[in-house]
Amino acid sequence: MQDLPPIQSREMMGLKDILPINHLHVIYIAIHLVALSIVWSGFTWLGVSLCLVSYFGRHLGLVAGYHRYFAHRSFKTSRLMQFFLALHGSLCAERGPLWWGQTHRLHHRYSDTPNDIHSPYYQGFLYSHSGWFLNHKFLKTNYEQIPEFAKFPELVWLDRFNMIPLFTFAASMFYFFGWEGFAWGFCLSTVMIWHTTHTIQSLCHCFGGYRNFQTSDSSRNFWLFGVIALGDGFHNNHHYEPSSARHGFVWWEIDIAWYILKFLSWFGLVWELKTPKKWMKNKSSNLDKVLDKVTKNDASSGE
Ligand SMILES: [Zn+2]
Numbered sequence: 001m002q003d004l005p006p007i008q009s010r011e012m013m014g015l016k017d018i019l020p021i022n023h024l025h026v027i028y029i030a031i032h033l034v035a036l037s038i039v040w041s042g043f044t045w046l047g048v049s050l051c052l053v054s055y056f057g058r059h060l061g062l063v064a065g066y067h068r069y070f071a072h073r074s075f076k077t078s079r080l081m082q083f084f085l086a087l088h089g090s091l092c093a094e095r096g097p098l099w100w101g102q103t104h105r106l107h108h109r110y111s112d113t114p115n116d117i118h119s120p121y122y123q124g125f126l127y128s129h130s131g132w133f134l135n136h137k138f139l140k141t142n143y144e145q146i147p148e149f150a151k152f153p154e155l156v157w158l159d160r161f162n163m164i165p166l167f168t169f170a171a172s173m174f175y176f177f178g179w180e181g182f183a184w185g186f187c188l189s190t191v192m193i194w195h196t197t198h199t200i201q202s203l204c205h206c207f208g209g210y211r212n213f214q215t216s217d218s219s220r221n222f223w224l225f226g227v228i229a230l231g232d233g234f235h236n237n238h239h240y241e242p243s244s245a246r247h248g249f250v251w252w253e254i255d256i257a258w259y260i261l262k263f264l265s266w267f268g269l270v271w272e273l274k275t276p277k278k279w280m281k282n283k284s285s286n287l288d289k290v291l292d293k294v295t296k297n298d299a300s301s302g303e
Pocket residue numbers: 107111200201205219235239
């Protein structure tokens with residue numbers, strides 16, 4: 001890992017980029033406030049069920065679609081399925097698929113350097129958590145950074161009008177389940193999705209967790225968070241092998257998005273899933289060394 005400056009309060013620096021307050025901040029805060037309103041409206045099993053189904057159901061589109069497909073091209077799929085993945089991810093209120101993929105590529109290119117768009121070391125914890133997401137300077141998609149997908153007009157259209165499926169989803173939750181559906185099923189689950197993604201960008205580059213690999217950045221894995229984030233919380237593994245569709249490398253690093261992608265591959269809906277080749281190669285070469293040593297020892301003790 002490179003020498004990094006201490007994490008310190010640089011929020012004022014980040015704040016300068018976020019201000020002035022615009023419609024983006026108002027919507028972001030309003031959704032948080034509605035999510036908080038469940039404290040007054042009270043706990044219901046229907047509300048909890050809607051929230052969990054909406055969180056895990058929608059989040060899969062972000063993890064498998066936006067992250068592993070559009071940002072990293074870690075598997076292949078058909079044009080129709082590609083659009084479906086983009087549509088699915090757009091329900092997570094994290095803008096369009098090309099915007100997401102393009103900004104995330106920038107993060108990998110400059111991880112934990114002064115050019116990283118969200119590094120807790122250079123811009124402060126809160127800015128790397130959610131401040132950068134509210135920075136109006138990053139609102140536009142730079143299609144040159146994601147040319148292989150920007151050539152599809154339907155993806156460019158969805159990237160531009162990503163609010164249409166999102167509003168449709170929010171309105172459906174209200175129409176079918178009333179205020180409970182809107183507050184629990186849309187707002188609270190959206191806040192949970194946002195902060196899961198934000199935590200990967202802040203905490204997963206700061207402290208705690210564990211590091212399997214000496215990457216040049218400060219990425220780390222968190223077991224419980226890895227499971228909740230459908231596998232994306234094994235962030236050190238991911239920075240070690242960004243193109244791998246699998247983020248949990250050992251059996252106990254539960255990577256739900258990977259299991260689902262594997263399942264879809266059995267039906268031919270996705271294919272050529274990339275595996276962590278570098279890790280597997282190193283692992284097998286270490287194993288070879290151990291086996292070699294054991295064989296030599298056995299041979300010498302037998303003499
Ligand atoms: Zn990262």
